[in-house]
Amino acid sequence: MIDKKSGVVKANTVILHTAALFLLPLQILFSVFLLLRGHDEPGGGFIAGLVASGAVVLYLFAHGVESTRRIMRFDPRDILGLGLLFGVISGLIAPFMGEPFFTAQWWTLYLGAETEIKLSTVLLFDIGVYFAVLGTILTVVVSLTEAEE
Amino acid sequence: MLFAVFSGFVLAALTPWLIGLVKDRIGWLLALLPLGLTFYFVSHIPAVSNGEVILQSWDWMPGLDINLSFMLDGLSLMFALLISFIGTFILIYAGSYLRGHRYLGRFYVTMLCFMASMLGVVLSDNLISLFVFWELTSITSYLLIGFNHEDKDARKCALQGLLVTVGGGLALMAGLIMLGMAGGSFELSEILNSDNDLLTSSFTVGMILCILAGTFTKSAQFPFHFWLPNAMAAPTPVSAYLHSATMVKAGVYLMARLNPGLGEHPLWTALLCSAGAVTMVLGAYLAYSATGVKKVLAYSTIMALGTLTMLIGIGTDHAMIAFATFLLAHSLYKGALFMIAGILDHETGTKDLTVMGGLRSAMPITAVAATVAGLSLAGMPPLFGFVAKEALFEAVLGAPWQGAVLIVAAVASAILVIAVAGAIAVKPFWGALGNTPKKPHEAPIGMLLGPIVLAFTSLLFGVVLYAPDTLLVAAAVTSVKGAPVDFYLSLWHGVNWPLILSIGSVVAGVTLYLLWNANRRILIKVNGAVSRFGPEAGYFKMMDGFVGIANWHTRVLQNGVMGNYMIVLVMTTVILTGYTLLSQHGFYLALNLSDMNFYEGAIALLLTIAAIYVILTRSRLGAVATLGVLGFSVALIFILFSAPDLGITQVLVETLTVILLVLVLFKLPGFSHYSTRFEIWRDGTVAVFFGVLMTLLVHAAIDVRYFESISSYFVQASYPDAQGRNIVNVILVDFRALDTLGELFVLAIAALGVFSMLNLRAEVKKS
Numbered sequence: 081m082i083d084k085k086s087g088v089v090k091a092n093t094v095i096l097h098t099a100a101l102f103l104l105p106l107q108i109l110f111s112v113f114l115l116l117r118g119h120d121e122p123g124g125g126f127i128a129g130l131v132a133s134g135a136v137v138l139y140l141f142a143h144g145v146e147s148t149r150r151i152m153r154f155d156p157r158d159i160l161g162l163g164l165l166f167g168v169i170s171g172l173i174a175p176f177m178g179e180p181f182f183t184a185q186w187w188t189l190y191l192g193a194e195t196e197i198k199l200s201t202v203l204l205f206d207i208g209v210y211f212a213v214l215g216t217i218l219t220v221v222v223s224l225t226e227a228e229e
Numbered sequence: 230m231l232f233a234v235f236s237g238f239v240l241a242a243l244t245p246w247l248i249g250l251v252k253d254r255i256g257w258l259l260a261l262l263p264l265g266l267t268f269y270f271v272s273h274i275p276a277v278s279n280g281e282v283i284l285q286s287w288d289w290m291p292g293l294d295i296n297l298s299f300m301l302d303g304l305s306l307m308f309a310l311l312i313s314f315i316g317t318f319i320l321i322y323a324g325s326y327l328r329g330h331r332y333l334g335r336f337y338v339t340m341l342c343f344m345a346s347m348l349g350v351v352l353s354d355n356l357i358s359l360f361v362f363w364e365l366t367s368i369t370s371y372l373l374i375g376f377n378h379e380d381k382d383a384r385k386c387a388l389q390g391l392l393v394t395v396g397g398g399l400a401l402m403a404g405l406i407m408l409g410m411a412g413g414s415f416e417l418s419e420i421l422n423s424d425n426d427l428l429t430s431s432f433t434v435g436m437i438l439c440i441l442a443g444t445f446t447k448s449a450q451f452p453f454h455f456w457l458p459n460a461m462a463a464p465t466p467v468s469a470y471l472h473s474a475t476m477v478k479a480g481v482y483l484m485a486r487l488n489p490g491l492g493e494h495p496l497w498t499a500l501l502c503s504a505g506a507v508t509m510v511l512g513a514y515l516a517y518s519a520t521g522v523k524k525v526l527a528y529s530t531i532m533a534l535g536t537l538t539m540l541i542g543i544g545t546d547h548a549m550i551a552f553a554t555f556l557l558a559h560s561l562y563k564g565a566l567f568m569i570a571g572i573l574d575h576e577t578g579t580k581d582l583t584v585m586g587g588l589r590s591a592m593p594i595t596a597v598a599a600t601v602a603g604l605s606l607a608g609m610p611p612l613f614g615f616v617a618k619e620a621l622f623e624a625v626l627g628a629p630w631q632g633a634v635l636i637v638a639a640v641a642s643a644i645l646v647i648a649v650a651g652a653i654a655v656k657p658f659w660g661a662l663g664n665t666p667k668k669p670h671e672a673p674i675g676m677l678l679g680p681i682v683l684a685f686t687s688l689l690f691g692v693v694l695y696a697p698d699t700l701l702v703a704a705a706v707t708s709v710k711g712a713p714v715d716f717y718l719s720l721w722h723g724v725n726w727p728l729i730l731s732i733g734s735v736v737a738g739v740t741l742y743l744l745w746n747a748n749r750r751i752l753i754k755v756n757g758a759v760s761r762f763g764p765e766a767g768y769f770k771m772m773d774g775f776v777g778i779a780n781w782h783t784r785v786l787q788n789g790v791m792g793n794y795m796i797v798l799v800m801t802t803v804i805l806t807g808y809t810l811l812s813q814h815g816f817y818l819a820l821n822l823s824d825m826n827f828y829e830g831a832i833a834l835l836l837t838i839a840a841i842y843v844i845l846t847r848s849r850l851g852a853v854a855t856l857g858v859l860g861f862s863v864a865l866i867f868i869l870f871s872a873p874d875l876g877i878t879q880v881l882v883e884t885l886t887v888i889l890l891v892l893v894l895f896k897l898p899g900f901s902h903y904s905t906r907f908e909i910w911r912d913g914t915v916a917v918f919f920g921v922l923m924t925l926l927v928h929a930a931i932d933v934r935y936f937e938s939i940s941s942y943f944v945q946a947s948y949p950d951a952q953g954r955n956i957v958n959v960i961l962v963d964f965r966a967l968d969t970l971g972e973l974f975v976l977a978i979a980a981l982g983v984f985s986m987l988n989l990r991a992e993v994k995k996s
Contacts, residue, residue: 109327117951118955118958119952119954119955119958119959119962120953120954120955121954121955122873122874122877122955123877123955123958124874124955124957124958124961124962125961125962126878126961127878127881130878130881130882131881131887133379133885134881134884135883137885137888140886145535156980157265157980157981157984159975160976160977160980163973163977164973164974164977166972167969167970167973170966171966171967173968178885181967182966182967182970184951184963184966186952189885195459198952200952202951202953202962202963202966205962205963205969205970206962207963208973209961209969209973210930212973212976212977213976215977215980216976216977216980217885217980219980219981219983219984220889220979220980220983220984221888221889223983223984223987223988224889224892224893224983224987225895226987227896227987229987
């Protein structure tokens with residue numbers, strides 16, 4: 081597992097290499113599932129963010145930093161900033177409605193007769209938490225891995 | 230008035246775009262704002278001079294009694310007019326002075342912010358908002374003094390100004406809070422107009438000392454005067470605006486503002502009169518001994534600030550008249566003279582008065598403006614400065630506290646100032662042509678406009694005295710005194726003591742001016758000897774002391790040995806918490822294991838074995854993996870006791886922690902040595918203490934319930950109020966969203982900390 085000479089974690093098992101490819105989308109999907117159901121069932125932005133970071137970290141161990149950066153498209157720090165931005169915006173909507181900072185705002189979206197989707201600043205905030213956690217962990221892990229190389 | 234104050238900030242935000250549109254003409258464009266504000270304030274003159282006080286209030290933090298409330302009376306109107314009127318010409322002037330400067334946009338942004346904050350200071354009715362604007366002026370001043378930030382000296386001087394004024398600002402905050410408590414309100418208009426026990430409250434002495442610490446530092450009173458001449462490192466428009474006409478007068482403003490409430494206190498009188506008189510004479514003397522054109526003006530500003538402080542301290546009707554007149558006169562001629570100093574510097578390439586001379590043919594317009602402003606500074610009729618000086622003499626002649634001393638001080642400084650006026654307004658323009666680095670020529674119109682307008686306003690006010698008298702001075706006197714005062718200003722009072730003193734000081738002053746060159750060498754020697762013991766030397770000793778203590782402190786506490794940090798943290802917790810626990814609760818440890826299930830026992834056993842293995846193992850990787858086992862076992866406990874969210878989180882966090890630790894461990898070299906026997910025992914003892922403390926603490930937490938737990942409220946309110954059934958999540962993202970947001974920022978800072986630490990290291994390696 082560990083290449084002593086360069087000190088880098090190398091993916092030299094086919095199983096890990098292949099599994100990571102398939103696990104990544106599944107785990108991300110699972111994290112989104114956790115995020116969305118979090119308000120009523122166990123889950124939520126924090127846990128979902130951890131699951132998503134776990135997914136990316138597994139991929140990183142299997143395929144290395146370069147490849148991970150490629151599939152992420154964004155710098156982890158941008159993800160972190162996006163999370164904070166969502167958090168602040170979700171709080172700032174209430175003052176525009178004439179209510180104190182961070183008062184939750186709810187809107188219901190009707191899709192057909194029986195289906196409705198509840199949207200809220202709370203959900204936006206949870207998404208912010210998700211990205212902030214994901215961004216934080218990836219920033220740390222990616223910096224650590226890159227510092228090794 | 231809210232708009233008047235905030236328009237400056239808004240325009241500051243737009244400046245970077247505007248500067249791209251109009252390039253070099255930006256000064257003219259931006260000056261439209263203070264010009265408009267001048268008209269706005271002028272339109273209030275009729276109402277205010279009739280004795281009306283205009284109050285306006287907007288809620289800011291109503292729960293804390295903090296409002297954005299504004300008051301416009303005679304005193305604030307006079308200041309507001311000076312700020313916007315002089316500001317207009319300063320902005321135009323700066324456009325020419327800094328033409329093509331790389332950071333012109335940055336300059337205007339800070340300058341406009343300063344102007345808006347200064348208006349905020351003089352218009353605020355609420356003590357807290359006044360303080361906020363007060364600090365904003367300190368910060369913008371810091372940025373402006375250090376404008377040439379590549380210059381080490383400028384940075385040092387900026388920091389000095391900041392530390393002195395902000396240090397005083399801290400004291401001021403305490404003073405204002407005491408004032409609010411003693412006065413029963415945080416609105417100035419209510420404090421000063423109601424019957425309260427301001428003078429008899431137990432806070433009074435502390436309050437006066439704290440407030441004066443703030444105003445003396447801001448207004449450069451002895452012994453804090455040293456930062457002001459150093460602030461001349463700023464570009465000249467800044468010196469002209471902040472460090473003569475406006476910001477340094479904020480302290481004077483506040484003292485004048487509070488005078489109706491505190492003026493009767495003997496401590497107030499004694500401190501203001503003595504500090505003011507010392508500052509006045511010292512400033513005049515230092516102005517006479519300086520040779521840099523800006524330094525001379527800076528010291529003469531210190532002299533003026535001392536005079537104003539002293540006049541407030543004297544507190545008679547005459548003193549108040551003199552205060553308002555002198556304030557107006559000084560702002561006008563000093564603003565003009567500073568801009569002229571900038572012209573001289575700009576067009577001749579030197580700041581040194583000793584090499585200037587005979588410039589009147591090259592710069593005739595500047596020479597005229599300088600003469601008029603200089604005459605006003607010297608207090609010659611028929612300029613407004615003369616009226617101010619006569620009023621000053623009249624005030625000290627009637628001073629109830631140490632009158633004789635104050636008369637001597639006032640005459641001495643008047644004599645010196647006349648000599649200084651000669652040095653600044655006569656010497657550069659007359660006599661033999663000096664040997665200046667640049668061939669002198671007349672300044673552009675943008676730079677001339679300000680000095681001309683300000684100098685001739687001095688002349689106009691002197692000739693047409695009823696204008697400043699009825700429109701501005703009377704109303705300002707009323708607000709400083711707290712009651713209307715009957716008086717009129719005039720150039721000719723007949724032959725009386727003030728006139729005799731004036732004539733005497735002119736004769737002595739002219740003599741001193743003629744000796745200006747001859748006295749140089751002695752003055753340099755004397756000042757060099759004294760400065761080793763002056764307050765500035767004390768300031769540098771204090772700063773060195775701070776650095777020394779910080780060094781020692783860092784060496785001892787932040788020594789970089791992680792183990793020590795841990796021991797200090799853990800033992801502090803053990804001692805403080807343990808002491809509280811034992812003294813408040815006592816030592817109870819009653820284990821009831823009867824309803825324990827076997828699988829719970831199994832998890833506990835697993836935990837124990839893992840903990841022992843971590844201690845005994847010699848492999849880092851093994852230790853980390855076993856710590857993981859510990860974490861997962863704890864997660865199991867959470868799940869068994871029906872806290873699935875917590876359990877999931879724990880599992881995920883454990884996984885990631887192990888990964889992070891493994892990543893870090895790869896970077897570490899092998900063990901250089903194992904712990905000594907002493908270290909093992911020491912660490913073991915600390916660990917045992919902590920374990921015992923936590924056990925007792927958990928037990929105590931289960932036993933003791935001081936008040937009803939809030940969790941039942943969350944359980945009830947979760948669905949009806951927050952539309953969520955997962956209480957943990959609802960608390961995190963709704964009930965306590967602000968806390969969570971704070972934690973997100975903590976996470977972000979931690980991540981950026983790791984990022985920068987690792988990358989900084991990489992850079993060091995490369996180089």
